[in-house]
Amino acid sequence: SELRDFMEHAKQLPDWADEQKLVSAVNFNQKRGTYLGVLYGFASGMMSTVIPKEARAVYYSKGGADMKDRITKTAKLGYDIGSLNAYQPDGEMVVTCVKTRLAHAAVRHLLPQSPHWVNSAPEDIPISQADIMVTWHSLPTTVMRNLTKWKVPIAADESEGFLHSWQLAAHLLGVEDQYIPSSWNEADSQAKQVLDPILAPTPEGIKLADILLSLGMNLDLTLLSRPILGALTRFMLGNDIANWLHIPTEPVWTPLLETAWGPYVIVREGGLDLGVPEEAYWLFDEFLRQFVLFYMSELRMPINISIPVINNPNHP
Numbered sequence: 001s002e003l004r005d006f007m008e009h010a011k012q013l014p015d016w017a018d019e020q021k022l023v024s025a026v027n028f029n030q031k032r033g034t035y036l037g038v039l040y041g042f043a044s045g046m047m048s049t050v051i052p053k054e055a056r057a058v059y060y061s062k063g064g065a066d067m068k069d070r071i072t073k074t075a076k077l078g079y080d081i082g083s084l085n086a087y088q089p090d091g092e093m094v095v096t097c098v099k100t101r102l103a104h105a106a107v108r109h110l111l112p113q114s115p116h117w118v119n120s121a122p123e124d125i126p127i128s129q130a131d132i133m134v135t136w137h138s139l140p141t142t143v144m145r146n147l148t149k150w151k152v153p154i155a156a157d158e159s160e161g162f163l164h165s166w167q168l169a170a171h172l173l174g175v176e177d178q179y180i181p182s183s184w185n186e187a188d189s190q191a192k193q194v195l196d197p198i199l200a201p202t203p204e205g206i207k208l209a210d211i212l213l214s215l216g217m218n219l220d221l222t223l224l225s226r227p228i229l230g231a232l233t234r235f236m237l238g239n240d241i242a243n244w245l246h247i248p249t250e251p252v253w254t255p256l257l258e259t260a261w262g263p264y265v266i267v268r269e270g271g272l273d274l275g276v277p278e279e280a281y282w283l284f285d286e287f288l289r290q291f292v293l294f295y296m297s298e299l300r301m302p303i304n305i306s307i308p309v310i311n312n313p314n315h316p
Helices: 002-010 019-044 052-060 067-081 093-113 115-120 129-149 156-172 184-194 203-213 226-237 239-244 253-268 278-299
Strands: none
Touching (some): 019 067, 019 129, 067 203, 093 115, 129 156, 226 239
């Protein structure tokens, strides 16, 4: 009965939820969905491997034993928040957030029982509200930083709607409203305090990054090869992080991304032909298509976010 009461409370939207802003969020996601898939996967997903507390928590918890399953469940959050009916009664986002919150609770209970985690982690209990907000900034704040850097034109109401959808996600994941940024400027300022300074390599994060970069190797998707995924990670997150993760500079893809991605985005946004080589345009477009298909094919199947009952069995 206590659990039922908790879930009934946890699934309630706050009184500041704004239906019109959520409509604008849908418009944003429809227009930018392809970019978002790649940004969630690389700017956000790979960044998680250099967030020390998160990397250790993932590596030593059950999720670290099956990274494909773990990132598929994480991708479900990005998929659900971008759906047409995300926060509607028939949508999935509220359910996904409450299930994720319960899974986090189990990890908080289990990880302190792991001597491997205890011996490597500076905190006594994992996944605090502060930790959730660090991860939050690796998602919407990092996405908006990259879209701004790429000069992707975004209508003000759609920008505000996208932020609002993630503000609701933070609330439903258990973060107190006082810690949730009220604007993009506040989000960027908070990220400069809590995210940017703490990024660092760890043995666990380096191993997780290696696993993530190898996920496309056994698939019949030529543009998800390890060198290309590594080059995209370096392009998205910069040389320092790529070097921390032992990702080599790719002689073909690294300079191609650096020189042609900006013009490609402008062309894709309806600008004039700015001299993007036809081959480069096709490669970028095909990469985006394959990457989204790779994850969306998983999301077409039922994905169960379950409460873990063990830590990583490889590190009991």
